[in-house]
Amino acid sequence: MDSIEVVLIMLLAVVASAYIRRVLPRAIPLPLVQIALGALIAAKSSHGVDLEPDLFFLVFLPPLLFLDGWRIPKSGLLRDKGTILELALGLVVFTVVGAGFLIHWLIPAMPLPVAFALAAIVSPTDPIAVSSIASSAPIPKRLMHILEGESLLNDASGLVCFRFAVAAAMTGAFSLQTATLTFIWLVIAGLAAGVGLTLVVTWAQRWLVRHFGEPPGSPILVNLLIPFGAYLVAERLHASGILAAVAAGITMSYVELSGHAHANTRIQRSAVWDTVQFSLNGVMFVLLGEQLPDIFLLAGTSLEESGHVNRWWLVAYAFAITFGLLVLRMAWVWASLRLTIFKQKVRHRPRHKINPRLLLATTLAGARGTITLAGVLTLPLALPDGSPFPARALTIFLACSVILISLLVASIGLPRLLAGMTFPAEPEEQQEEDIARRAAANAAITAIEKTQIALMESDACIDPEVYPQAAARVIAFYEHKLKEVDPDTEQAWRKTDYAEKELRLAALAAERRTVFDLARHDHISDEISRKLVREIDLMEARYR
Template identity: 55%
Template sequence: METVSIILFLLLAVVVSGAFARMLPFGVPVPLVQILLGAVIGLSTSHRVVLDPELFLFLFLPPLLFLDGWRIPKDELFKDLSTVVELALGLVLLTVIGMGLLINWMIPAMPLAVAFALAAVVSPTDPIAVSAIAARVPIPKRMMHILEGESLLNDASGLVCLRFAVAAALTGSFSAGEAALTFLWVAGGGLAIGVLVTLAVSGAKTWVTRRWGEDTGSQILVSLLIPFGSYLLAEHFHASGILAAVAAGVTMTFAEISRQAMAVTRMRRNSVWDTLQFTLNGVIFVLLGEQLPGIVAGAKETVLLTGHHSPWWLGIYVVAIVAGLAALRFAWVWTSLRLTILRKREGTAEMQSPNWRLVAATSFAGVRGAITLAGVLTLPLALRDGTPFPARDLAIFLAAGVIIVSLVLASVGLPILLKDLKLPPEPSRQAEEDSARVATAEAAIRAVERHQHEQGEAHDDPGLYAAAGGRVMDFYQERIDGLSDGGADELRLQERLASELRLVGIQAERAQLLELARARAIGSEIARKLTRELDLAEARHRG
């Protein structure tokens, strides 16, 4: 019962964190509010959440990474793939090596393997925390796509590096050649298993649907099970379950293109996944706050591991690690942007120097968050001989400090750097969108014409079906004429104004429906049905 009560308190903290964040001035990011609420829970109860590292990793990371891979814009990812790979792989490796050596030099009591493990868990970035920070100052789309792609890949690369570092700490030995071969299997096997599981499940699901129909609840549940199945199967074959979850999410996009689900299934599934993502990310930050009182209470014992007596040394180490991460990221981003993003047109030898605000904003956006906390909590509790894992509490304290300090610094600096920041102009995709709208409208007209003729002949009433079909085809023909005759801008303006007026009408409908329901002029079932129709219409016009 106590465990259930704590879980409910954690979920309640996630629920109220968004409201508290909106109430507080200066745009305090939601993750910081969640950490604060978690700390309040930790201080107000004598019961502590004891986290099993493997269970924590299994419950939180697969669905989050799967969803990131599923929803990330693939075209934008491939367009800046070289930059993303440089940040997600090159920068991670540089961070693990550079920060591992720095941490070991600063804290000789922390073994080198553990220092590399700590460096590995602080290398991944968290775009969700960045989005929360920059809510009032929107991040330029291209920068956000790069950050999303970087986070998707560096989550996997950082956690794979963590796996090798922990193995070295447990065995006391490390072989570069053996590690390279193991990495190939861990990475390649994980990617292949994630792809195969998604394709197999999607194919089986489609086969069942075509023969016996589609059940929305089952479809949603299957999508929830895919990341866990991919993770477990990959781990069973000693491959990377994290990469398997990422690959499964990316593959899900392409599997969905050829195997379409019903509209109601997609809508409900998106709602379920949005709720799951919000809950899991929120619970992770609340758990960080809940663990903080215990971590701080043990600071005196933890600092003794460093050879000092004052707890302030722990703060100094956190600041030094954050500064080292920022310096490495700034240097790497400067080089990466100079080589790949801000290059002038082909055939021009001159290179444009990156705007320092762009480099600084991209560097500040390297906020550590849920993945860092999840990774550090997966450090084993003991070595193979049963002795406690060396400096585990110290690593958790430093990782938690890095998360909090990076969030605070980014919440202050990122909005300032992003204000009025100009990026190189991006090519418009409007023509591509207009062409797709015309093509789909033409296909709709052909289908309506064919259907009205078939139904009119079958029911001996062609005039009725011709009139109904004409109304529908006029709608599509207006779209084609507006987009094909150079009136695309005017048509879009008309549609925007029509949506605005439609929203006014929907609000009036909703108010009148509420009055009818309160007066018992209509039944609850009719009220529920009409409310749902109004909700769908409002979502369409607001989208």
């Protein structure tokens, strides 16, 4: 019963955080409010939550990473794949090596493998923290897509580096060849598990629906279970469950373009996933805040492990490591931009100058989060010979301190850094949306004309004069859409007689098919198609 009460209290804290956030200054991100509420719960509770890292990974990460992979714009992901891979792979390795030696130099009492383990677990950025902080700062869309793609993919590389650093600390040996081969297997098998399971499940679901119909709620429940299945299959294969969940989400975004799901199912599924995302995101940060008091109690043990007596040394170490991570990130991003400019020069393309404010914004946006917390808590308690794992308490304390400092620095620095900056709207997105709206409206007009003739010739036709009038009214609306390309005109729709309802439903079905077809052939992005299909689904639900 106590566990149920704790869960309910944390969910209430998540709800409260959303309202508290609205009365606080805009610069304070939601994760910080939730962390504070979690710390308050810990202070008022007589018992804490025993956080099981393996259970934490299974319950929280698969659905959230699946949803991020599903909803991240794939056109931007593919367009900037080189930059994203540089950040998700190259920057992680660069951070592990650079920060590892820095930590060992700062704290000689911490063995080098443990220093590398700490550097590895603080190297991945957190997608939830990045999105939350970005909501209060005018970050350009393209940069936001790069940051989201980086945070989705760098978890696997960071955790792999962490695993091998811990193994080196446990055994005293490290094999670069073994690490490389293992990393390749983790990536390939993880991606294959996510893609394969998603395709098999969706194929089986379609076969069942085609032969037995669609039970209410069943497709949504299956959709919720896919990320957990992908994660568990990958873990059984000793691959990356995190990458499997991301790959399953990305695959689901392409499966969605087939248009097989019913309109009501899409609407309900979207609402369910929004609720799941809000709840799990919030509970993760509340849990982080709830764990902080116990973690800070480790400060006494951490002092002994660091070889100092003054507690201010721990604060100095935390800020020094965070600053070192920022310097390493800035150096890598600057070098990457210089390489891009050099390539543009070689190819005789227009060159862009490096904007110092955007460079610093990209550096500050690399906030750490719950993946770092869950990963560092998996540190073994003892070595194979039974002796305590070296500097375990100190490593956990410093990792959690880096999470808090990086969140504070990003939430305070980004809005002030980007204040007053204006970024031009991306013309490609507006152009894609206009193309899709015009194509869908033309397809709808054609469908109305065909459906009008079919209804007038059918045996169920009672008054043939009704259909031309209704068709003219519906076609007038679509002609207005062609002239204005204004989504606000949807508010002018109203319920009419049976004839107009049938014509509208036929038009909406034609619109949806056209939008899906444009997205399948890469004429518009999946983000635009999703936006338009949701509008169409909502209108169809209204008339049905």
